[in-house]
Amino acid sequence: MTEIGTDGVPVLRVTDAALAMVLEVRASEDGEDSLALWLEISGSSGDAYTYDMYFQTAADAQPEDWSAAPNGLALVVPSDSIEKIRGSVLDVGEGGLVIENPNHPRAPAAASPAMAGPPADLSGDVAQRILQVLEQQINPSIAAHGGRADLVAVEDDAAYLRLSGGCAGCGMATVTLSQGIEVAIRESVPEIIRVIDVTDHAAGTNPYYEAAKK
Secondary structure (H helix, E strand, O other), rough: OOOEEOOOEEEEEEOOHHHHHHHHHHOOOOOHHHHEEEEEEEEOOOOOEEEEEEEEEHHHOOOOOOEHHHHHHHEOOHHHHHHHHEEEEEEEOOOOEEOOOOOOOOOOOOOHHHOOOOOOOOOOHHHHHHHHHHHHHHHHHHHOOOOOOOOOEEEOOOOEEEEEEEOOOOOHHHHHHHHHHHHHHHHOOOOOOOOEEEEOOOOOOOOEEEEEOO
């Protein structure tokens, strides 16, 4: 495990498995050698923070931001997220990358106006089978890292999920969904071809995963 700290106080620890996974994903980006993995707090869900994790040029970091470069991976945490992330661990769970953060927001975030209205109808057979997969296979696994996946809606061949807790905003959605959650759902519910993450989308904020910011 790589420990990265400021004045001896750890800000973020990255396990070897997480480091290898992030480097593998970064290798598919243009100009990979100039890119850093940026991690910042994007909001909160209940009693847990949500995150925005993306690749951006390391040179864009400001003096007040925190940065480090363990084992060939440049990392940046913007200044307003440092204390909220301090002491966290970036690791790999069965569902993909997860963030174990001992810090919690002071109060649950208010519901976004965009989320107002009646919930989607999840009483259908397909939706119920997806819920069973989430409750029996996915959530028990990622709960150990403070994460949770909830079914938001089912439309045609697509299932829409929202990730919260340690999984929310953990920017490797292509890894998390394709290697964990999506595989489990598609194996058990063949009617579903696409699994789409909608974390933070309704609020008009950053998507769960962004490629390198230009």
